[in-house]
Amino acid sequence: MSLFVDPDRCAGHGACVATCPAVFGFTDDGFAEVLVATVPDDLAGFVDQSIRHCPEQAIRTADPAE
Template identity: 55%
Template structure:
């Protein structure tokens, strides 16, 4: 499973980082970015929760 953040619509709420810091972090500009190429299986549920809870719908989960 892979995730991506649409940087054009991310508003930097940080919910994804709070939900799954193993996959997301905030940049120096305060916007979310993905820090792994492939989401480890043990963090997949949290990454999907981050996608669901993103107020801007900026996160997209891609299944292999």
């Protein structure tokens, strides 16, 4: 699974970082970013939870630019 955080939607709440810090982190500007190229299988459940609980629905399973 590959992930993308839409920088136009992310408001920096940090729910994804709190739920799965091995996959999500913060940019220098305080917005979420994906830290890994591919999500390890053992973290997929945490990533799914992060996607569902993102207040801005900014996390996607693929980059829309691709």
